[in-house]
Amino acid sequence: MSGTTDIRDVVREKYGALAEGAASGAGCCAEGSGCGCGCQDGAKGTLASLGYTEEQAKAIPEGANLGLGCGNPLAHAQIRFGETVLDLGSGAGIDAFLAAREVGARGRVIGVDMTPANAAKGGFANVEFRLGEIEHLPVADATVDVIISNCVINLSPEKPRVFREAWRALRPGGRMVVSDIVLTSDLPDAVRKSVEAYVGCVAGAALKADYLRLVGEAGFEDVEVVEEKSYGVGTELLPDAVTEAGAWDAVRSIKVRARKPKN
Numbered sequence: 001m002s003g004t005t006d007i008r009d010v011v012r013e014k015y016g017a018l019a020e021g022a023a024s025g026a027g028c029c030a031e032g033s034g035c036g037c038g039c040q041d042g043a044k045g046t047l048a049s050l051g052y053t054e055e056q057a058k059a060i061p062e063g064a065n066l067g068l069g070c071g072n073p074l075a076h077a078q079i080r081f082g083e084t085v086l087d088l089g090s091g092a093g094i095d096a097f098l099a100a101r102e103v104g105a106r107g108r109v110i111g112v113d114m115t116p117a118n119a120a121k122g123g124f125a126n127v128e129f130r131l132g133e134i135e136h137l138p139v140a141d142a143t144v145d146v147i148i149s150n151c152v153i154n155l156s157p158e159k160p161r162v163f164r165e166a167w168r169a170l171r172p173g174g175r176m177v178v179s180d181i182v183l184t185s186d187l188p189d190a191v192r193k194s195v196e197a198y199v200g201c202v203a204g205a206a207l208k209a210d211y212l213r214l215v216g217e218a219g220f221e222d223v224e225v226v227e228e229k230s231y232g233v234g235t236e237l238l239p240d241a242v243t244e245a246g247a248w249d250a251v252r253s254i255k256v257r258a259r260k261p262k263n
Helices: 004-023 043-049 054-059 094-103 159-169 195-199 208-217 240-244
Strands: 084-088 108-113 127-131 144-150 170-183 221-230 251-259
Touching: 043 054, 084 094, 084 159, 094 108, 094 127, 094 144, 144 159, 159 170, 159 208, 170 208, 208 221, 208 251
Parallel strands: 084 108, 084 144, 108 127, 144 170
Antiparallel strands: 170 251, 221 251
16 A cells, blocks of 8 residues: 555445445455454344443444444443534444434434445434545534544544544534554554555554544543453454464554543
8 A cells, every 4th residue: 555545545445345235235244355343243243242232232223233343432422412423434324323312303413434335324314424534524613512433543544634633623622432443562564564454443553552642632631541442353354464463462442532622
């Protein structure tokens, strides 16, 4: 991969194909998908392992669960009635639709994704999906109360820009809660260069300390890891280079919460 454009093209093509497969009944675990982001034959079972409640699982519209997340950012977002929520990399809309239930009729949810992957519509009048990149959000300044994201920022080759855009879109005092993949140690070069590993949320992941530093440098305060655990979902789909190098031992699923200053 020679640059950020190449990386985005790979991710766009791969995840677009996964969404189309799910919509057609093929599912994201089709042979050779190599996604490694929670894709299993039992997608509903995966939801529980990622922190979604049984009630949330039942409320997800058909086609919205592609099994691509690495956690449940809503568990720590404390979304309130009437708020505006922005979902970065919303995909088929699983978290957007769940957030829509919490903000109610007076609230609003905006999902942004670089692929037209909204396989489920859900019939929610308070949910809108916009085609765009999380590095260049199609959202006005200071217009949202909460930003969520699920296993997406790790795929971006321009993470500092993503966090700056998130800060720009938030109202003063707004909060961000993201579930993501980070590393506790560097990966071997062979893994870093693997396109399959990149789309599998591994080679694009930053070191945990660097990830948190970037959030703070974007202007956020009260940056904290509210949950952290090892991440073993989908390991059977990973490239041999990842498993043979023992690189998966360094992979962690974390939930990060931060706030934009009020002034």
